[in-house]
Amino acid sequence: MPQPDEARNRKNDNLISAKTHWKLYTSFCELYPEGAFTLDRNGVFKSVNSKALDMLGYSREQLNKDFNQLITEDDRSEVLRRFEDALMGNPQNYHCEIIHQNGRPVQFNLTHIPIWHNGEIIGVFGIARNLTMMNQKESELLKIAKSLNLAQEIAxxxxxxxxxxxxxxxxxxxxxxxxxxxxxxxxxxxxxxxxxxxxxxxxxxxxxxxxxxxxxxxxxxxxxxxxxxxxxxxxxxxxxxxxxxxxxxxxxxxxxxxxISEMVFTENRLKESEEKFETVAKNLDVGIFSVDILTGQVVYGSPAVEKLSGYPLQAFYSGQVKWEDLIHEEDVKDYRNQQGKLFQGEMLHHQYRIVDAASEIKWMEDKTFPILNGKGRLVRLDGIVQDISERKRNEEKIHFFAYHDYLTELPNRRMFDQKLEQFIAEGQGEHRRFALFYLDLDRFKYVNDTLGHEVGDRLLCEMSKRLTSKLGESILFRIGGDEFTIIQQLITAEDPGRLAQQVIQEVEKPFQIEGYEIHITTSIGVSIYPDDGTTLSKLKMNADAALYRAKELGKNGVQFFNKWLYIQSYKLFSMENDLRKALQNDEFCLYYQSRVDTLTGTIVGAEALIRWRHPQKGLVPPSEFIPLAEEIGIINDISYWVIHQVCQQLKAWKEAGYSVVPVSINLPAKTLMKADLIVNIKEKLAGHSVSPSLLEIEITENSLMSNDGAGLSAIQQLRELGIAISIDDFGTGYSSIGYLKQFKVDYLKIDRSFIREIQNNAEDLTITQSIILLAKGFGLKVVAEGVESDEQRELLQSLNCHYMQGYLFSKPLPVDSFTSLLSGARP
Known part of the structure; x- marks a missing residue:
């Protein structure tokens, strides 16, 4: 049995040995290229490397506690079980959530490797990989632990x-x-x-x-x-x-x-450390190597080197295969240049490609550490290599889609702007001409709404492929939605016109997608460098103005920019800005045109017609600003303003003692589709104590046909309130008798285009007579618009038209003048 002094000395030796052992792992932990840490048997941190601290956001002082306190409550029991299994000698690998310093849970992959000392497990070496960071960017390469050899004491x-x-x-x-x-x-x-x-x-x-x-x-x-x-x-x-x-x-x-006690002890410890290092290395997918510079021999290679290269480690040890021989031929020169840094004592961190034994090209990330002797001479290279091919593919994909459209893989708006700037710069120096095309697919929204967005997306892809195959040196870009651009370089005067017609013809050809034969057209606007602009913004603006004009002219055509378009574009821009301010500046007003009984000539109603009192241009008719209001999204605000003004005026006439007649209001399709339309009208009627029978809503035939679902619901609710419904400009739109049966309305208004020449044109007379007979068959009243002569009035009387409206009776009048008309009807 050992004496007390002997036992105490042995205990001290073991203590010193354990401390040295932990110190070894602390050094290895800090050098490790990924997040790494060590835990004692109680789960308390012994060491945490800088990488792990960065991932978790804690300082080293904050992690002087139980590792399990960092685990989310849901994962805590599982992590504890895994830790206990590692203490039994079983390496562990699993996923869990760790609480970041900011309080948020972060997904990690953890590896636990038992730490042995004197035949006992004294703790765990942990590796932490941030899974969240690994989806956007591959994890950082591991750092190899430098030589763990212990210096021998003097003999x-x-x-x-x-x-x-x-x-x-x-x-x-x-x-x-x-x-x-x-x-x-x-x-x-x-x-x-x-x-x-x-x-x-x-x-x-x-x-x-x-x-x-x-x-x-x-x-x-x-x-x-x-x-x-x-x-x-x-x-x-x-x-x-x-x-x-x-x-x-x-x-x-x-x-x-x-x-030689200390030397034997050191050798045993070194052997033990090497065995444990080898255990760790075998569990890593990172190649670890060490090369003796003096002999040129590989003195160590981890199993991952064999996996990365496809060659057995023995081939590297024997010199049969050299790592430099695997370098891709395009990267060899740079690789050799980089190696020079090592001889100056600099750590080398670079990326290159290798060709492995199976002729597969792989991207490597290489960190090599120069080991110098006392004289500053390079004697050994220690390093790590890791396959980053997947990361490179992801980076290339990210870079590609930074400059290309995700759906069609065409160059995107960013690439378009860069290319356009490039061609402008080249054109200035070499006097090159090029054409910029703006394309917009006509009625593409109809395809999306009818057949669904998946079919719409397929259509965009197929069209992109078709055009790309025909454009030759010209470049097609998708800049958003159904908008495309083309840059045609080195043009003659005829080239842009020929290309535009070719594009129109290609787009006109039917597309076969998911069993549908889809027909679509495109409108094109063209600007020429340098004729139509020498800057990016000018060329784009002028091509867009030309496109706008092409769509105005009926679509499926091409329009080249000219100065007149610039003037029109500027006017449109100016009008848009003014129109946005018109409501708040109280620049709108209502005019009223009377509706009269055909037989008696008595005023039985009126139509409210909006006008814009422009500060500079004077009175602007609705035909000039209503389409623009619809396009820029303020038409509903204008519609609700009209409803409010009409209800307010009806109340004023009633309080003044006039015989109030119903007033009709024109509502566009977009307003008819508004979910709060009915609520708004109810509030305005109630707020001004106006009977619903004094309000009439006019809708166009086209809006009725294109919004059957929501339109039918709105019309039904309006009629249930007691508000009359009339179809304006009847006969000029889609004209479906079935819709007259489905949509319960009160009036048909014959468009003025049929009344203008009714006394001279047999066709107009026949159409008008047919509409009146049709209306009577459905029990509807008929209003003829645009009546300007007694001859027209007499003819309409003979056809038994119920009501008339036109300059023969009164032109649209401001409210004061129209009130004077009503004064004759004062009781």
Whole structure:
């Protein structure tokens, strides 16, 4: 049984060993290229590297606690189980959520590798990979732990001289100290006494070699263990030679004893560390290597090197395969240039491609660390390599879609602007001309709304492929929605026109998509560099103005920019700005045109017609600003303003004692579709105490046909309120008798185009007569618009038309003038 002093010394040795062991792993942890940490058996952090701190947002001081406190509550029990399994010697790999310093959970992949010491597991080496960061960007390459070799202490050596005759061993003072023998205590250094200090398991071997030396003179070279007086064990290496007298008899043996305890301890520790390092390395997908610069030989390669290259490690060790031989031919020059940094003591971090044994090209990220000797000379290279092919593919994909449309893979708006700037710069220097085309697909929204967005997307892709195949050197871009551009370079005067017609013809050809035959057309606006602009913004603006004009002229055509278009574009821009301010500046007003009974000529109603009192242009008719209001999205505000003004005026007439007649209001399709239309009208009627019977809503035939679902619901609700419904401009739109049956309305208003020449044109007369007969068949009243002569009035009377409206009776009048008309009807 060990004495107390002996036990205390052993405990101290183990403590020092454990601390050194943790220090080794702390160093390895900090050098590790990914997030890494070590935990003791209680789950408390022993070390955390900078990478892990960056990922978690904590400082090193904040992580002086139990690792499990960082785990979300849902994952805590599973993580604890995994940690306990690792302490049983089973490496673990799993996913969990860790609480970031900002309080948010972050998805991590964790690896636990047991840390062994003296046959026992004293903790866990952990690797943390941020899974969230790995979806946008591949994880950072691992850093290799540098050499873990321990520097050897200065050798402890003692000399001795054995006298064969007396069996006495003369020892030097250093040898006494090494053996722990004190001269003053009277220990006799005889061979027998010294042999007794040799540990039992080595004693017989030691004695046999010593006897052979005495018998044959063969040199003695032996490593063995000694138990010192304080019962500590020392490892010694002894070398001895025999000396003979003049007769050749061996009379002396002279030797040295070297205390190699620390060296053996260091070697054992190094071997243990290498085994554990190898365990870690085998669990990584990162290649770790070490190259001796003096010999040019690979002295270490991890299993991942074999996996990355496709060549066995032995091929690298033997020199049969060199890593530089795998470098892609396009990257060899740069690779060799980069290597020069290592000889200057700089760490090298670069990326290149290799061609592996299967001829597959792979992207590598390489971190190489130069190891210099005391004289500053490069003696070794340690490093890591990792396959980043997937990351490169993702980066290339991200870069591609930064400049290309995701759906069609055509160059996008960003690429378009860059190319346009480039061609403008080149054109200035070399006087090159090019054409800029703006394309807009006609009625593409109808395809989306009717057949769905998937079919619409397929149509855009197919059209893009078709045009790209026909454009040659010209470049097609998708800049958004159904909007495309083309840049045609090095043009003659005729080239843009020919290309525009070719594009129109290609788009006109039917597309077969998911069983549908789809027909579509395109409108094109063209501007020419430098004729129509020498800057990006000017060329784009002028091409857009030309496109707008092409759509105005009926679509499916091409329009080249000219100065007149610029003037029109500026006027439109100016009008749009003014129109947006018109409501808040109270620039709108209502005019009223009377509706009269055909037989009596009595005023039975009126139509409210909006006008715009422009500060500079004077009175602007609705035909000039209503379409623009619809396009820029303020038509509903204008419609609600009209409803409010009409209700307010009806109330004013009623309070003034006039015989109030119903007033009709024109509502566009967009307003008819508004969800709050009915609520708004109810509020305005109630707020002004106006009967619904005094309000009439006019809708066009086209808006009725194109909004059947929502339109039918709105019409039904309006009629249920007691509001009359009339169809304006009847006969000019889609004209469907079935709709008259489906939509319950009260009036049909015959468009003025049929009344203008009714007395001279038999066709107009027939159409008018048919409409009146049709209306009577459905029990509807008929209003003829645009009546301007007595002849027209008499003809309409003969056809039994119910009501008339036109300049024959009154032109549209401001409210004061129309009020004077009503005064004749005062009771």
């Amino acid at each position: 402890k050596i003692g000399s001795w001289d054995y006298d064969v005759k007396s069996s006495y061993v003369y020892c030097s003072d250093p040898l006494y100290r090494i053996l722990g023998i004190k001269k003053e205590e009277g220990f006799k250094t005889t061979y027998e006494n010294l042999l007794g200090m040799v540990c039992q398991e080595d004693r017989e071997r030691f004695h046999a070699q010593f006897e052979r030396l005495l018998q044959t003179g063969e040199e003695m070279d032996l490593t063995y263990s000694i138990e010192k007086p304080d019962h500590t064990i020392m490892t010694a290496h002894v070398r001895a030679i025999a000396r003979t007298d003049k007769d050749g008899e061996i009379v002396r043996v002279i030797g040295i004893l070297h205390d």
